[in-house]
Amino acid sequence: MNARLRHLTGSLLLLIAIANVGCERVGWPFGDTVMKPVHRFVDQGAGTGTSEYPVASINDDTRLVLAAPAHGIVLWRKQIHVPETGRLSLQGGLGNTLRGASEVVIFPTIYYPGHSRSLPPQVASTLQLGEQTTVRVDFSVPSDLAGREIQLHLAGYATDLVDLASIRTPEVDIPKDAVLEFAIGHLESELGNDPVDFSVQACDAEDCEQIFEEISDPKGNPHGWRDRRVELSNLGGTHRSFRFEANQTRSEAPYSFPMWANPTIYAPTQRSEAEPNVILLSIDTLRADHLTSYGYHRDTAPFMQEKFAADGTVFESSVAAATLTTPSHMSMFTSLQPTAHGTVDGMSKSLPWNIPTLAELIRAHRIDTGAVTEDGWLGIRHGFGRGFNSYAENRSADIMAPEGQVDVTFDVARRWLEWNRDKRFFLFLHTFQVHYPYAPPEKYRSLFMDSSDPPADEGSPENSKRIADYDQEIRYTDDELRLLFETLETLDLDDKTVFIVTSDHGEAFLEHGALEHGTQMYDEEVRVPLIFWGPGIPSGLRIEVPVAHVDLMPTILEIFGVEPPRFLEGSSLNALMKDESAASRFGKRPVFSESHSPMRLGPGRSLSPVIPPAFGVRLGSRKLARYRTPDGYRYEFYDLRSDPLERKDLFADQPQRASDLVALIEGYEEQSARVRAEVDASQNAGPSTNGPQGVLLDPEQEKKLRALGYLK
Secondary structure, eight states, rough: OOOOHHHHHHHHHHHHHHHHGGGGGGOOOOEEEEEEEEETTTTTTSOOOOTTSSEEETTTTEEEEEOOOOEEEEEEEEEEEOOOEEEEEEEEEEEETTTTTTTEEEEEEEEEEEEEEEEOOOEEEEEEEEEEEEEEEEOOGGGGTTTSEEEEEEEEESSSSSSOSSOOOOOEOOTOOOEEEEEEEEEEOOOOOEEEEEEEEEEEEEEEEEEEEEEEEEOOOOOOOEEEEEEEEEGGTTTEEEEHHHEEEESSOOOOOOOEEEEEEEEEOOOOOOOOEEEEEETOOOGGGSSSSTOSSSOOOIIIIIIIIHSSSEEETEOOOOOHHHHHHHHHHSSSSSHHOOOOOOSEEOOOOOOOHHHHHHHHHHOOEEEOOOOOOGOOTTTTTTOOSEEEOOSSOOOOOOOHHHHHHHHHHHHHHHHHHOOEEEEEEETTSSSSOOOOOOOOOGTTOOTTSOOOOOSSSHHHHHHHHHHHHHHHHHHOOOOOOHHHTTTTTTGEEEEEEOOOOOOOOSSSSOOOOSSSSSSSHHEEEEEEEEEEESSSSEOOOEEEEEGGHHHHHHHTOOOTTTOOSSTHHHHHHHHHTTHHHHHHHEEEEEEOOSEEOOGOEEEEEEOSSSSEEETTEEEEEEETTTTTEEEEEEETTOOOOOOOTTTOOOOGGHHHHHHHHHTTHHHHHHHHHHHHHHTTTOOOOOOOOEOOOHHHHHHHHHHSSSOO
């Protein structure tokens, strides 16, 4: 199966998986009632952090679970010469995660130039050698690889360290008209797991009453999580514990990993008009000045203009935290600049566990959280999934060339909204649809090709075509957004939901000699759209004062009524939207951007090395960028009021006008270090144990990143 077909198949399975949730839905009253979580059985304490909670991923949909088998992500990574027989025999230690397991399920994957193959999993008994648990595996490599060099990855699960067959919860009070929601699924069913009898019992001491039962066959239902809901009206006012049992109906398969995702008791409460939902949509790589709402000469986004911009609030000067996807999004989720949160490149680091995320803080406030992304640089491995009840990744086959799938992503979002329509929620959506490679659907290919359009190129027909393709992708995404909004209206959620549209960074088209994004501080890369719409959001307001990605977290927390941590670097934008006098205060605040990419993409898609990091700062209409050179630093200074296209560098002629900005950039890294120390101190954790955590990449990703200069 080729990569594209694998990708499409995976997307279809993810869509089918979430489409299944509607089949067991039982309605509840609309109007002013909202179903609020009163007992989450996966929660392990009173804090906000979820990094240590058990999770399970089925078809790239990761959820919090009652219990999960101990998992070694990569047990071994070995370069091996395959003998002519094609038989391999290996023995090695399992590490701390699987220590003490008597049996493990091993999942081998082999990599060779340009390809990867998953071999059939196998169950192996372990051997205890002193303090170390070891395992021996024997398997056959496909005959066409005999005599070749391969890289071998072995991942594994323990079958006996965690009891998945019977899990009992503490006793809880059952409110009136309560319901119990959960999802069931089969983790790693490659060896044909036996059918499982899932059942739930409500227990008064040892007197238990069965309230749910379903036999699930992974062969007949292979498509992922299946959401279920049980009425508890007959238990209202009682005190009960719950027993979640999952037993194989046959014992033919060598292992079974039945999963219970996020069992939660909900009860109806009155909903105030001051308690909206929030949807945050990030359209990756979308520069502000290519939108209708920002004065673009092409009508690329009529829906955003007629609905969100006309009836909402537009921020004219929203500045990206970074020129790369991972650090900018992590700044949205933490209200820390990239140098402070440490996840600067999207390659080899994940968010330190002691930095709370937006979703964790919202979830701790008894609000439901969900996300649908297109993977790439927002993979759960970086820490983005923390705090989300479900984090669905609509993956691309190639992390270095993410494929936009806005139709599939929004379809998954529709199902999520259908299931959660009577809860208060935070939903994060992300699409790579306008990211390179630009591949709009066929029916959009004739758009924006009229020669009467003003010139849109930087001197070549090829670049003009590139820009047209990009604009066509924006129009396609806008049309899909219109359809998603129609779902909000159908579900009667439009008047209960604040909708935020933004992007992580922009895209260059040779305006300053570069293509795409990553190394430059010009506005084509760092000026991004930011539009708020919904209840409580002023209509038709346009705000010129510069704002930043770090402002999103405190703004959303304030909408939800959640107290923000004191160490946030951003400020809530609600004051700007409701009080004109706040503009003066915001206008005196510097706004920073960062670049940590070591390679610049130029004409003809040629790569040239640069020395990271680069920093930019904006204060009012003044903007300074600092780039590293072999001899030190190079500065560029612009006045955006008189020179919005950044054509005239004023630094050599007017250095005194930029002196305060130079001081800000020179102190920026030290200031970030102080912020990070404050985070560590406030979270009772020292920096020695909480630096950015390593991320394991597969060999193909690692090879590409090394070739591009991202890894050494």
